[in-house]
Amino acid sequence: MRRISQIKNGRGGVKISVGMGSCGLAVGAREVYQTIEKEVELRGLEATVIPVGCMGLCYAEPLVEIHKKGLPDAIYSRVTPEIVGKILDDYLNGDVSGAFALRDRTGSAKGESEVPLLEEIDFYKHQVKWVTRNCGIVNPESIEDYIAYGGYLGLSKALELSPEEVIEEIKKSGLRGRGGAGFPTWLKWSICRKAQGEPKYVICNADEGDPGAFMNRMLAEADPHRVLEGLIIAAYAIGASYGYIFVRAEKPLMADRLEKAVNEARRYGLLGRNILDSGLNFDVEVVRSAGAFVCGEETAMLAAIEGRRAMPRQRPPYPATYGLFGKPTIINNVETLAHVATIMADGWERFAKYGTEKSKGTKVFCITGSAKRTGAVEVPIGITIRDLIFKIAGGVREGRRFKAVQIGGPSGGCLPESMLDLPIDYESLTSAGAIMGSGGLVVIDDGNCIVDVARFFTAFTMAESCGKCLPCRVGSKILYDTLTRIIEGNGSESDLEVLESVGRFMKNASLCALGQTAPNPVLSTLRYFREEYEAHIKERRCPAKVCKKLLNYVIVKDVCVGCGLCAKQCPVGAIVEDVDGKYRIDPEKCVRCGQCLITCPRGAVVKG
């Protein structure tokens, strides 16, 4: 018990946690961490300094949380090594006025009333911390921390039940796969449990590849043991004896932390022979993928683990009956497994309380792009897109207007403002032309051209197509070429038909989900922003003034003062002095680099 108290409160009653997920490290959390260690030593302070994962507030990183008995827990945002000393001094002297948020109030510190409580800030208020409850709190590199916060309780509860009862618990919770398709988890397990063949395998799909989605990375970096615990429970439920965690090599911290978690769990007897005296024999291996996007597709992933080229194959037979090395296999997403562990620990009733009729529970979404506050948030399924973007993320950045939101990564759809009141669940998103996918939301503001956005996502899927089946391999190229033609002002009206028919063909006839969903960005933008495509084609005009070939820079004579700075800056000499002493741009020579626009002190250069 003393040990638990020490983990929770720190040595000497002082605990300093530094947010060291990938997002924190990217903005200098490591330097902050090192400085804190130095400062603590300098002051002869008895304190525990630990790295923790991301708590979702990516926009405010690096985050530092300080806890001392008798004082409120204070969280400081955007900490730099220079201000670490001041923060420490202030806090230890009982002054929290510079903090970003507080976890609790004690009434004993100075400036307490000026700082909001964590659950009061907009970003946090609407969230439900269910599966991310430990993120930013436990040290992800220590199994003791995890156990002190109730870890592996779910596993020990599961081991007291029979495998069938475990599956029944998950069935009652209504958990659906969080990887995107939303297949009921219990059903997959139960098919695999009944399937013939030994040994059976479980695989954790940690091959998160969507641009703008990082919930798996965040979970596995901040709380890797929860994922591992879920995997062990899954193994017990289906009767598997070996498991793999398939991680992207591009997310090295996630892979390292998972590897460390596996090694520690093995040391603690949570992996290996006769786990917790239950008779369960199970071990796990972490496999690093070389990073092809298609590896996230389950049959391609199986091929990759087997050592073959990662290409999907026709299903059926499904992996639950014919999977890795031809044996029954289940593949679950990181978030799904983390949910499994939490459901087993807390009971299905508390999980099923959240969400909608068909989609129970909570889901982690990642908000990126032009949103004011970016980061990962956990909310009950069924929340509207508007709440997510405007209430939690605070809307669009200053000076911009909301235009669209791309949901579900490169294979999701682009939804306009009129669709914002759509509740986010598997069915409504699919009917609107988007997908739940992994849960990434890229907010697009009015400074973006929608055709250009569609081309960006198409370029991604085109590059990531494995090349096996025709619709995806050639179809994505045709989409890309057609969009390029439109963007460059060479589009014709028949091009829209080409986009639609080829898109439909890809959707119908592609082998795997990558090809089936690849045309979604194009089809959904065509559905909701058709007039923007038509402006490019019929009027040779880009309404957002992004597409270079359809854009002219003009100098407004009334504003121009004839200083000539733009002419000096122009790299191609396209700006010449007119007879009236003012300047003008020769559109023939102009390469649309935009230098003159930035240079002009009077704002006389405009896009026309």
Add this chain to the structure above:
Amino acid sequence: MVKVVIDGKEVEVEPGTTILEAAERLGIKIPTLCYYPGVFGEATCRVCVVEIVKSGKIVPSCAFPVSEGLVVETDNDRIRENRRLALEVILAIHKIKCQSCPRKGGYCELLELCREYGVEGIPVCAECPLHEDDCLLVKGELCLGPLTVSGCGGICMYERRVCEGCRGPVTRSDVIEEAVKLYMRYGINLDRVLAKLGKYYSSSPQYDRVVKLITGFFQGKSKEVVDS
């Protein structure tokens, strides 16, 4: 053994049999391109697609194993539309060089399917049943075969007469470039070609563009220059 229904006909086959094999047993023909039993079975071309009635899914019949009670349709509007699109997409990346095709003189499945599904883009040369040394161009005769849309079955050439181009011009610039190369190789000049083109091609909405392309290629300009 599992029972499946294909196009309303019932058949009993071993589990693991593909839809294509089961259909074969019923005498139902499903078109294929990349399928080559024992050699290649990766289901890449998507020409053999059929519809699973229950789920409405379009699946490749050559790779989809049957299961008990499966009901399949092998020919309806939706399937034909997908097959037609598959062929169009294949043609979009197909290097149409019928004169140097290793299959020349043999049977062109792609052409047969394109004809059946109304996909145009292959020139008459693919129809020409003659061997290369019998090509009429070799004798210096002006045949419009390399420039004309196929689909006629090459009737004129059976009669040892040149193609007059009655089906109109192929509009793809790479095909036209290939045709011009042929004409130049056999010493047929631009004037002769243009003189003959007017007869049927001039009614085509693409006539001006085709003439521009042919002229440009005869002058040795590159595809990018001519097509811009």
